[in-house]
Structure formats: C-alpha cells, structure tokens
Amino acid sequence: MSHQEVAIVGAGIVGLAHAWAAARRGHKVTVFERTPAACGASIRNFGMVWPIGQPTGDSYATALQSRAAWLELSREAGVWVNDCGSIHLAHRDDEWAVLREFAAVAGNLGYSCRLLTREEVLQRTPGANPNGLLGGLFSDTELCVNPRTAIGAIPPWLARRYGIAFEFNTSITSIEDRQLRSADGRTWLADRVIVCGGSDFETLFPAAFAGAGLKRCKLQMMRTVIQPDGWRIGPHLASGLTLRHYKNFAVCQSLTQLIERIAHETPELDQYGIHVMASQTDQGEVILGDSHEYDADISPFDKAVIDELMLRELQKLIRLPSWTIAQRWHGIYAKHPSEPVFVTSPQPRVVVCTATGGSGMTMSFGLAERLWTSWEADNQPKI
Numbered sequence: 001m002s003h004q005e006v007a008i009v010g011a012g013i014v015g016l017a018h019a020w021a022a023a024r025r026g027h028k029v030t031v032f033e034r035t036p037a038a039c040g041a042s043i044r045n046f047g048m049v050w051p052i053g054q055p056t057g058d059s060y061a062t063a064l065q066s067r068a069a070w071l072e073l074s075r076e077a078g079v080w081v082n083d084c085g086s087i088h089l090a091h092r093d094d095e096w097a098v099l100r101e102f103a104a105v106a107g108n109l110g111y112s113c114r115l116l117t118r119e120e121v122l123q124r125t126p127g128a129n130p131n132g133l134l135g136g137l138f139s140d141t142e143l144c145v146n147p148r149t150a151i152g153a154i155p156p157w158l159a160r161r162y163g164i165a166f167e168f169n170t171s172i173t174s175i176e177d178r179q180l181r182s183a184d185g186r187t188w189l190a191d192r193v194i195v196c197g198g199s200d201f202e203t204l205f206p207a208a209f210a211g212a213g214l215k216r217c218k219l220q221m222m223r224t225v226i227q228p229d230g231w232r233i234g235p236h237l238a239s240g241l242t243l244r245h246y247k248n249f250a251v252c253q254s255l256t257q258l259i260e261r262i263a264h265e266t267p268e269l270d271q272y273g274i275h276v277m278a279s280q281t282d283q284g285e286v287i288l289g290d291s292h293e294y295d296a297d298i299s300p301f302d303k304a305v306i307d308e309l310m311l312r313e314l315q316k317l318i319r320l321p322s323w324t325i326a327q328r329w330h331g332i333y334a335k336h337p338s339e340p341v342f343v344t345s346p347q348p349r350v351v352v353c354t355a356t357g358g359s360g361m362t363m364s365f366g367l368a369e370r371l372w373t374s375w376e377a378d379n380q381p382k383i
C-alpha cells in the first residue's frame with residue numbers, strides 16, 4: 001500500500017490512536033480538533049488502563065496490546081504511566097464469593113490475577129478500609145495514566161516523532177468525496193478519513209448513527225486535593241459494586257446473588273448506575289467515581305445526591321488521609337450495545353470510529369492497530 005494522506009477528525013484518545021497507527025505505517029497524517037485542546041471524555045476519565053475488565057479472548061488481547069502501547073509512550077514520549085495493577089476489594093461475603101469463583105478460573109481464561117488475604121491487601125495498599133475487609137483480587141495488568149496530561153502530551157510527541165500535523169481550533173463541518181471542510185471555510189483533500197468525534201452524533205454523518213443503537217452515557221466524577229505527605233494508594237482500588245459492572249465477572253454464577261442483594265439492599269445505587277473506584281495521579285490527587293446515566297436521563301446539571309452516594313460507598317471501601325474534594329465534573333461517552341467500538345463507512349474510504357464506552361483508554365491503541373491492519377491488508381477497515 002502506498003503512503004497516503006490520512007485525515008483524522010477528533011484528538012481524543014481514539015483519534016490519537018488512529019493517528020499513531022497510520023503514521024507508524026508511513027502515512028502522512030493530519031488531525032483536526034475543534035477545541036484548542038481535546039476536552040471530551042478522554043481527559044475526564046480515571047486514567048485506568050483496565051484489561052482485567054475485558055471479557056476473555058479478543059477483547060482482553062486488544063487491551064493488552066493497548067497496555068503495551070501505553071508503556072511504549074511512557075518510554076518514548078515521557079508520558080507518565082504507573083504500572084500499578086489493581087485490587088478488587090471484598091467487604092461482603094457475596095463479593096468475596098465472586099472473587100474466589102473468578103480467581104479459580106481466571107488462569108485458564110488467560111487473566112493474570114490472584115486472590116489476596118486481608119493481610120496481603122493491607123500490605124499492598126494503605127487505601128483499603130480494613131473494617132470488614134475479607135480479601136481482594138490482585139491483577140498485575142492495570143496501568144494508571146493521568147488523562148489530562150497524557151492527552152495533552154501525545155500530540156506534540158506525535159508531531160515531533162512522525163511529523164503528524166495537528167489543526168486545533170478547527171471544527172470539521174462536512175466531508176464529501178474525502179474533502180473536509182471546516183467551519184471557517186478551509187478545505188483539505190485526503191486519501192482516507194477517520195472520524196473519531198466521540199459522543200457527537202450530530203455534526204458529521206448523522207444518518208450513519210441513526211439506528212446503530214448507540215447510547216450516550218454520563219458519568220459524575222470527583223477529585224481530591226493532593227494527598228498530604230506524599231501518601232500513595234498503590235494499585236487502583238475497585239469495589240464489590242464494580243463486580244457487576246465489568247464483563248469479565250459475567251462468567252461467575254455467584255454474581256447473580258450479589259446483583260440481587262445490591263438491587264434489594266441499595267436500589268439507589270442501581271438507579272444511578274453507581275459503582276466506586278479510585279485511582280491516583282502522579283501529582284497525588286485521588287480520582288473518585290462513578291455513576292452511569294443514559295440518553296434521556298442525561299441532564300446538563302449534576303446531581304448532588306449522586307456525589308453523596310458515591311462518597312458514602314467510597315468511605316466503606318477506602319481510607320484516605322484527606323477526603324477534601326477539589327474538583328467535580330462529568331463526562332459523556334458513546335457506547336455500542338454489544339461491540340467494544342462502532343465502526344462504519346458512510347462514504348468510500350471514510351470511516352467513522354467511536355463508541356469505545358467506558359474502556360476507551362484501555363482499548364483504543366489495540367483497536368486502532370486492528371483496524372489499520374485490516375485496512376492495509378484487504379482494503380476493508382474492520383475490527
């Protein structure tokens with residue numbers, strides 16, 4: 001395949017992953033981003049690279065491929081990446097039952113994780129709440145990145161290393177016959193175009209989204225002040241509530257009982273899709289979340305009750321030297337009902353690629369590699 005002009009719309013993690021994958025193959029890449037710097041879902045997340053949450057098989061392998069790409073970015077671009085792993089904590093018998101059932105099959109399914117006793121958990125993290133703690137599941141595949149600084153640092157590195165051009169403050173308003181037109185009337189012609197517009201279904205190719213079954217999901221998040229005295233949490237921490245959120249635990253029969261108990265005991269958590277997790281930035285702030293509200297339930301106004309419920313559950317799960325909340329925000333991602341990403345081609349050699357759901361930081365580099373491999377091999381942009 002000869003080297004071509006590639007245009008990418010959107011400088012979130014999905015657009016950056018495609019820019020890198022195309023440039024690695026020798027293409028001449030330009031990325032268009034409507035804001036001065038990406039400020040969508042990709043800078044609003046936990047920064048958890050979370051392979052353990054993916055179902056076994058292709059998805060888990062793709063997540064590990066992305067993990068390797070983040071480590072390469074750390075080495076080559078100086079992006080801060082903490083190879084911290086994760087612990088799912090169990091404070092209830094049914095949570096511990098799910099972790100034990102998962103750990104028993106995890107090795108055969110290809111996961112790299114093991115059970116920790118209560119004492120082993122407390123040795124690995126000062127952040128676990130010891131009250132009622134039964135044990136945990138440690139996985140060594142999770143990474144922590146600081147989304148705000150990482151998404152800002154990748155474009156200048158891609159520009160230096162591969163000559164990728166970035167057109168910030170450039171909103172693409174139409175694409176016709178591979179000609180991109182911006183809101184200020186400028187035009188560019190490309191051989192191939194990839195639209196990575198995140199949860200914007202309205203601006204480009206709205207017909208391609210109609211009927212695709214994509215949902216938008218809003219998540220509320222918080223961040224503490226920098227923890228005092230250089231305190232570090234160690235691995236990412238996740239709750240028993242999290243076990244009902246990620247697909248990897250769906251192999252556990254004991255999950256049904258846990259889901260029923262939560263629905264009966266704390267229906268308010270199901271109402272707002274709350275499960276709680278914590279990660280820590282290089283600066284020392286702890287990122288806390290999250291909730292899930294879909295489509296018609298999404299309001300521009302955040303709900304104080306959601307933050308209160310998350311803090312209630314987080315305080316059962318973890319201990320922090322300082323619970324002072326410095327920032328609150330929400331983010332919105334697009335999600336496909338069954339696939340890890342939505343890929344469609346509304347025009348020849350124009351591809352829309354979005355809806356990485358709650359796993360865009362985990363999956364995007366691997367997904368982009370898969371798409372570019374198929375596009376180069378048989379001219380079909382598939383994942």
Ligand SMILES: Cc1cc2nc3c(=O)[nH]c(=O)nc-3n(C[C@H](O)[C@H](O)[C@H](O)COP(=O)(O)OP(=O)(O)OC[C@H]3O[C@@H](n4cnc5c(N)ncnc54)[C@H](O)[C@@H]3O)c2cc1C
Nearest residue numbers: 010012014034040041042045048172198331359360361362
């Ligand atoms: C609160 C929250 C927590 C999360 N936590 C995690 C996590 O810990 N780990 C994980 O793996 N995933 C997580 N995710 C999911 C992850 O953040 C998303 O899957 C991912 O960021 C989506 O990336 P994107 O590039 O598709 O979208 P975005 O980051 O939204 O980027 C899309 C970009 O396209 C630009 N754009 C759109 N239309 C145009 C146009 N016409 N012209 C020019 N530019 C345009 C936008 O300005 C935007 O910058 C989380 C998501 C949220 C919201």
